[in-house]
Amino acid sequence: LIDTKDITKVYKMGEIEVQALRGITIQIGKGEYIAITGPSGSGKSTLMHIIGCLDTTTSGTYSFAGKSVHELSEDMLAEMRNKEIGFVFQFFNLLPRLKAYENVELPLLYGGKRANEAKTQALMALERVGLKGRANHRPTELSGGECQRVAIARAIVTNPSLILADEPTGNLDTQTSEEIMTFFDTLHKEGRTIIVVTHSQEVAEHTERNIKIRDGMVVDS
Amino acid sequence: LIDTKDITKVYKMGEIEVQALRGITIQIGKGEYIAITGPSGSGKSTLMHIIGCLDTTTSGTYSFAGKSVHELSEDMLAEMRNKEIGFVFQFFNLLPRLKAYENVELPLLYGGKRANEAKTQALMALERVGLKGRANHRPTELSGGECQRVAIARAIVTNPSLILADEPTGNLDTQTSEEIMTFFDTLHKEGRTIIVVTHSQEVAEHTERNIKIRDGMVVDS
Numbered sequence: 001l002i003d004t005k006d007i008t009k010v011y012k013m014g015e016i017e018v019q020a021l022r023g024i025t026i027q028i029g030k031g032e033y034i035a036i037t038g039p040s041g042s043g044k045s046t047l048m049h050i051i052g053c054l055d056t057t058t059s060g061t062y063s064f065a066g067k068s069v070h071e072l073s074e075d076m077l078a079e080m081r082n083k084e085i086g087f088v089f090q091f092f093n094l095l096p097r098l099k100a101y102e103n104v105e106l107p108l109l110y111g112g113k114r115a116n117e118a119k120t121q122a123l124m125a126l127e128r129v130g131l132k133g134r135a136n137h138r139p140t141e142l143s144g145g146e147c148q149r150v151a152i153a154r155a156i157v158t159n160p161s162l163i164l165a166d167e168p169t170g171n172l173d174t175q176t177s178e179e180i181m182t183f184f185d186t187l188h189k190e191g192r193t194i195i196v197v198t199h200s201q202e203v204a205e206h207t208e209r210n211i212k213i214r215d216g217m218v219v220d221s
Numbered sequence: 222l223i224d225t226k227d228i229t230k231v232y233k234m235g236e237i238e239v240q241a242l243r244g245i246t247i248q249i250g251k252g253e254y255i256a257i258t259g260p261s262g263s264g265k266s267t268l269m270h271i272i273g274c275l276d277t278t279t280s281g282t283y284s285f286a287g288k289s290v291h292e293l294s295e296d297m298l299a300e301m302r303n304k305e306i307g308f309v310f311q312f313f314n315l316l317p318r319l320k321a322y323e324n325v326e327l328p329l330l331y332g333g334k335r336a337n338e339a340k341t342q343a344l345m346a347l348e349r350v351g352l353k354g355r356a357n358h359r360p361t362e363l364s365g366g367e368c369q370r371v372a373i374a375r376a377i378v379t380n381p382s383l384i385l386a387d388e389p390t391g392n393l394d395t396q397t398s399e400e401i402m403t404f405f406d407t408l409h410k411e412g413r414t415i416i417v418v419t420h421s422q423e424v425a426e427h428t429e430r431n432i433k434i435r436d437g438m439v440v441d442s
């Protein structure tokens with residue numbers, strides 16, 4: 001499903017160059033359950049954005065479902081993201097003026113669902129992450145872990161075949177983390193491909209394979 | 222140092238009332254090293270904001286260093302916060318248009334330090350959290366864990382006697398978390414009072430006492 005070859009990502013800051021990724025070559029098959037781990041600043045979020053077709057590489061190639069991402073138009077990429085990929089951002093990227101369920105239903109509305117059906121599915125997704133009583137709260141009226149779970153609900157509401165979760169339990173207590181990972185296990189058993197960036201050993205243990213990143217490179221498998 | 226009695230915090234949302242804190246009575250002595258733990262949504266951040274004089278109670282009393290906080294003017298509260306309290310926010314509250322060292326030096330400039338001395342101390346604080354090479358990056362040019370460490374550097378740069386850290390390692394790998402907690406241990410040995418909200422058992426083990434919160438109340442101390 002995911003085939004990257006020698007991906008680099010360089011940020012230019014005036015005279016300085018920050019090499020966030022220094023040649024990443026990985027393959028991830030359909031239906032795999034993968035953890036990506038590594039120190040703070042090692043390039044995990046950068047890699048996730050490239051995999052999720054949200055950012056371009058500086059060099060190297062990336063094929064998603066057999067198509068070379070570099071050659072797709074922005075419209076095709078947006079459609080593919082909306083239909084195929086659910087992304088849980090490290091800092092959620094929720095819209096502050098929308099209530100929780102309105103944030104969650106957004107990808108459904110973009111994909112053409114009718115308003116009442118989108119709302120119903122958004123409320124169901126919130127219930128699955130334990131937030132039934134918080135559907136009408138805006139992000140500023142939610143705790144950190146509640147915001148995180150709204151972001152998770154939004155990522156899965158469209159039934160995506162690929163779920164990219166960047167530190168989905170960073171703000172959750174042990175019990176709630178376990179509930180979320182059990183939920184991800186279920187999504188995986190349904191046939192989805194799941195990639196989780198995590199700093200937690202307990203979370204990584206739910207996955208089948210661990211890709212370790214350090215200083216922008218993959219280390220020992 | 223910190224003496225709270227029957228603190229409640231109620232949020233009104235139209236007809237609904239959310240009882241975030243339902244009567245918190247705790248005492249924390251000068252120089253103590255405390256963890257506050259509890260499920261997502263249980264009221265930890267709300268309590269930390271009240272302790273840090275950033276928010277008011279709905280009812281109940283709070284004395285800080287013997288003074289009833291309710292009776293202090295906004296100016297006196299702001300001065301006390303600037304001189305005495307360092308706050309690491311759960312989502313950092315960094316200013317996006319300022320570079321990392323500019324964010325860190327802000328409390329020093331507010332407190333009246335000269336610009337070059339403030340910059341020197343800001344750079345030293347960044348070095349202590351392992352971010353020497355990132356002083357000129359803005360928050361959007363930093364990883365999640367790097368932003369978290371800038372927030373920590375800013376909280377300690379004024380040498381505060383009370384440090385309030387709301388989930389300071391939520392976005393850090395195990396190694397970097399250990400480095401940060403060792404740093405907090407050192408700050409504690411220097412005589413500071415440290416309160417850490419955390420979901421991590423490893424972090425809680427660095428502290429001397431654990432206050433457990435559930436549904437807005439303290440449970441089995």
Ligand SMILES: Nc1ncnc2c1ncn2[C@@H]1O[C@H](COP(=O)(O)OP(=O)(O)OP(=O)(O)O)[C@@H](O)[C@H]1O
Binds near residue numbers: 013020358
């Ligand atoms: N826009 C940018 N400009 C310059 N440098 C950047 C930019 N974005 C990220 N970086 C740098 O690239 C490196 C990798 O960042 P990335 O966010 O991928 O790390 P990460 O592995 O997700 O870290 P964390 O675990 O802390 O979230 C970091 O050292 C960061 O400072």
Ligand SMILES: Nc1ncnc2c1ncn2[C@@H]1O[C@H](COP(=O)(O)OP(=O)(O)OP(=O)(O)O)[C@@H](O)[C@H]1O
Binds near residue numbers: 267
């Ligand atoms: N402005 C607000 N209006 C309404 N409800 C609010 C508001 N702010 C917080 N809440 C609610 O108060 C409760 C406590 O929030 P708080 O942020 O203190 O939790 P927390 O213990 O820090 O959780 P987490 O571990 O997820 O960060 C939550 O259930 C939240 O939904």
Ligand SMILES: [Mg+2]
Binds near residue numbers: 045090166364365
């Ligand atoms: Mg990251």
Ligand SMILES: [Mg+2]
Binds near residue numbers: 145267311
């Ligand atoms: Mg919180």
